[in-house]
Amino acid sequence: MVLADLKPGESGIIQSIKAEDLLLRRLLDLGFVPGTLIQVCFSSRRGDPIAYRVRGTVLALRRSTADKIIIRYLGGSALCPHET
Amino acid sequence: MSPRNLIALAGNPNTGKSTLFNKLTGLKQHTGNWPGKTVLLARGSYTYRGQTYDITDLPGTYSLLASSPEEEVARDFICSGQPQVTVVVVDATALERNLNLVLQITQLTEDVIVCLNLMDEAERQNITLDLNRLQAELGVPVVPTTATTGAGLTTLKETIARMIKRELRPQPKSLELDPKHPAASLYSHAEKITQQVIKSSRPGPDRTERLDKLVTSPHWGVPLMLNLLALILWLTIVGANHPSELLAQIFSWLEDVLTLLFLRLGSPAWLHGALILGMYRGLAWVVAVMLPPMAIFFPLFTLLEDFGYLPRLAFNLDGLFHRAGAHGKQSLTMAMGLGCNAAGVTAARIIDSPRERLVAILTNNLVPCNGRFPMLIVMGTIMAASVANIQGDGFLATLVVLIALIISVLVTLAVSKLLTSTILRGESSFFILELPPYRRPQIGTVLIRSFLDRTLAVLWRALIVAAPCGLLIWILANTTLADSTLLVHLAKWLQPLGRAMGLDGMILLAFLLGLPANEIVIPIIFMGYLSEGALMEVQGLATIEHILVANGWTWLTALNFLIFTLFHWPCATTLLTIRKETGSLRWTLLSAFLPTALGTCLCLIVTAMASLI
Numbered sequence: 001m002v003l004a005d006l007k008p009g010e011s012g013i014i015q016s017i018k019a020e021d022l023l024l025r026r027l028l029d030l031g032f033v034p035g036t037l038i039q040v041c042f043s044s045r046r047g048d049p050i051a052y053r054v055r056g057t058v059l060a061l062r063r064s065t066a067d068k069i070i071i072r073y074l075g076g077s078a079l080c081p082h083e084t
Numbered sequence: 085m086s087p088r089n090l091i092a093l094a095g096n097p098n099t100g101k102s103t104l105f106n107k108l109t110g111l112k113q114h115t116g117n118w119p120g121k122t123v124l125l126a127r128g129s130y131t132y133r134g135q136t137y138d139i140t141d142l143p144g145t146y147s148l149l150a151s152s153p154e155e156e157v158a159r160d161f162i163c164s165g166q167p168q169v170t171v172v173v174v175d176a177t178a179l180e181r182n183l184n185l186v187l188q189i190t191q192l193t194e195d196v197i198v199c200l201n202l203m204d205e206a207e208r209q210n211i212t213l214d215l216n217r218l219q220a221e222l223g224v225p226v227v228p229t230t231a232t233t234g235a236g237l238t239t240l241k242e243t244i245a246r247m248i249k250r251e252l253r254p255q256p257k258s259l260e261l262d263p264k265h266p267a268a269s270l271y272s273h274a275e276k277i278t279q280q281v282i283k284s285s286r287p288g289p290d291r292t293e294r295l296d297k298l299v300t301s302p303h304w305g306v307p308l309m310l311n312l313l314a315l316i317l318w319l320t321i322v323g324a325n326h327p328s329e330l331l332a333q334i335f336s337w338l339e340d341v342l343t344l345l346f347l348r349l350g351s352p353a354w355l356h357g358a359l360i361l362g363m364y365r366g367l368a369w370v371v372a373v374m375l376p377p378m379a380i381f382f383p384l385f386t387l388l389e390d391f392g393y394l395p396r397l398a399f400n401l402d403g404l405f406h407r408a409g410a411h412g413k414q415s416l417t418m419a420m421g422l423g424c425n426a427a428g429v430t431a432a433r434i435i436d437s438p439r440e441r442l443v444a445i446l447t448n449n450l451v452p453c454n455g456r457f458p459m460l461i462v463m464g465t466i467m468a469a470s471v472a473n474i475q476g477d478g479f480l481a482t483l484v485v486l487i488a489l490i491i492s493v494l495v496t497l498a499v500s501k502l503l504t505s506t507i508l509r510g511e512s513s514f515f516i517l518e519l520p521p522y523r524r525p526q527i528g529t530v531l532i533r534s535f536l537d538r539t540l541a542v543l544w545r546a547l548i549v550a551a552p553c554g555l556l557i558w559i560l561a562n563t564t565l566a567d568s569t570l571l572v573h574l575a576k577w578l579q580p581l582g583r584a585m586g587l588d589g590m591i592l593l594a595f596l597l598g599l600p601a602n603e604i605v606i607p608i609i610f611m612g613y614l615s616e617g618a619l620m621e622v623q624g625l626a627t628i629e630h631i632l633v634a635n636g637w638t639w640l641t642a643l644n645f646l647i648f649t650l651f652h653w654p655c656a657t658t659l660l661t662i663r664k665e666t667g668s669l670r671w672t673l674l675s676a677f678l679p680t681a682l683g684t685c686l687c688l689i690v691t692a693m694a695s696l697i
Contacts, residue, residue: 022152022436023514028267029147030516031181036271041293045302049402049412051519055271056178058296058519060399062406065514 004066011039012071031055095173097144098520104231176206183274190256224254322478324376329624335368366554369607390525409504411440437513449654586644586691651683
């Protein structure tokens with residue numbers, strides 16, 4: 001399953017990233033490394049882009065990027081309380 | 085003279101690095117056009133115990149591994165051996181992510197100090213950190229600070245001084261990095277250190293999350309944005325009137341004094357004409373009419389920026405830009421463009437993809453800069469007065485300006501779409517945007533600093549652009565060729581086109597002569613209208629509406645003027661910046677052609693349609 005499949009409030013663990021070059025490096029720099037807990041915070045109008053909480057910070061990605069991040073589904077949790 | 089001490093300031097974006105830099109250096113620095121944001125290397129200095137320290141504020145970066153220009157600049161500077169100490173500013177509330185950069189830097193150089201900033205924010209979030217442990221794990225000194233209040237800055241200066249004197253010798257731990265996955269192993273180190281250092285963290289009810297629920301809400305996000313913009317515009321329009329009238333009175337009084345002085349010294353009439361009626365009035369006009377709105381709008385907008393609103397703006401609007409084939413961060417460059425288009429063009433560097441960056445650069449001028457705001461306000465006032473017959477109503481004028489801004493955003497999207505589906509076709513690149521926590525803005529500092537910045541900028545431009553232009557106008561208006569003055573000849577020559585566009589020759593001439601700076605367009609029009617006899621004495625914002633109406637302006641003239649103000653060639657500074665940023669004369673010419681063609685066509689159409697009614 002990919003990150004883009006998660007709904008607000010749900011979370012997962014990053015397994016791998018199917019991206020190359022600059023995008024991959026950028027994601028890694030920002031803490032999107034395999035093994036990282038990630039949670040959906042909120043989505044914008046029409047559901048693209050979506051804001052995620054990673055390592056204590058909130059980062060927004062477009063759906064096309066979130067499609068490239070493979071995750072293991074964890075379910076809903078309370079990291080972003082208002083969306084649960 | 086003692087040798088200069090050189091310090092580099094590194095850190096993630098949004099760690100309060102610029103605030104720290106400002107606090108350390110005070111006014112001893114070179115600032116850009118838009119205060120508070122580091123796009124180029126800012127340099128400054130401070131004195132501590134008789135020693136002078138030079139600081140270079142590196143661009144905010146998340147890493148030094150990727151190959152963006154900012155990261156290369158930062159890495160090269162740190163590696164160059166020039167800085168004796170590198171201070172890494174760290175957000176105490178997001179230690180893990182920030183340590184990633186710290187660990188990268190300690191692998192490059194030993195002489196590192198970690199400045200643990202935003203300690204007040206950490207306290208508010210109930211985050212307690214074991215600083216001794218952090219220091220031991222990193223092997224470099226850690227200094228807790230709250231840059232906004234100045235807490236910890238003396239300790240920081242002392243630590244820097246001791247490290248330069250070699251009384252402190254940091255020994256950063258060398259890390260074993262997996263050569264295949266350097267980023268992942270850096271983060272696993274950062275994670276381990278963070279777990280050992282955080283003593284307690286009970287995230288209370290988070291201000292940022294509650295506020296984001298509203299600000300980024302699919303339903304309320306955009307209406308809230310429009311309301312905020314309207315509020316700022318209204319405050320600008322209503323607030324600018326009195327200072328403007330007051331400045332006009334002061335200038336007019338000073339003019340009388342100067343004129344008396346000229347008379348007493350027995351100076352010839354042409355000298356008084358050129359210096360006072362030409363240069364002095366040109367300068368006075370720009371300051372009286374243009375300064376107050378700019379000095380109000382700019383600080384208010386900077387407050388919003390300081391608060392952390394702009395990333396949310398980009399988040400809310402990315403969907404629209406995505407559909408136009410453009411980058412979501414283009415909205416940030418447009419926001420910068422509201423301050424100054426040249427700054428907006430430079431800000432386009434935040435967009436990685438060259439194609440999307442070019443779209444942002446070419447369309448930036450479609451957003452009216454601060455120098456064009458007063459023009460919009462005057463037109464708004466005239467239209468409000470002639471349509472609804474209400475005098476001096478701030479609300480209607482605000483509405484007109486707000487609609488003008490919305491139109492400029494929609495046109496930007498349309499032109500971006502046009503570009504990305506014709507000459508700048510291609511895959512859309514990625515969009516990653518951090519939404520940092522909201523921070524209480526430094527109200528006093530921001531207001532005073534950006535007010536001073538803006539005031540100085542306007543005064544400087546008035547001096548170098550408006551005064552010479554005033555002189556030029558005066559010469560044009562006082563040199564007679566055949567039966568009339570040069571100014572009248574030129575305006576007459578432009579009259580047919582001007583009329584067809586619902587304007588007149590003098591207005592077009594003013595726009596042409598206003599190439600160096602949009603601020604002087606309105607003053608030139610006034611000088612031009614009265615070129616037959618004496619030039620007009622300076623008036624305030626609220627009064628000049630009557631003069632325009634007396635010179636035959638109708639709501640249609642105001643509407644066309646508004647359109648042409650929004651859409652015409654960029655000012656000279658912006659053109660030069662576009663040339664520099666794109667390195668291409670062709671793109672620069674296109675950036676001038678696009679808005680000019682658009683504005684001309686729109687004016688022609690509006691005027692033709694109005695004549696049918």
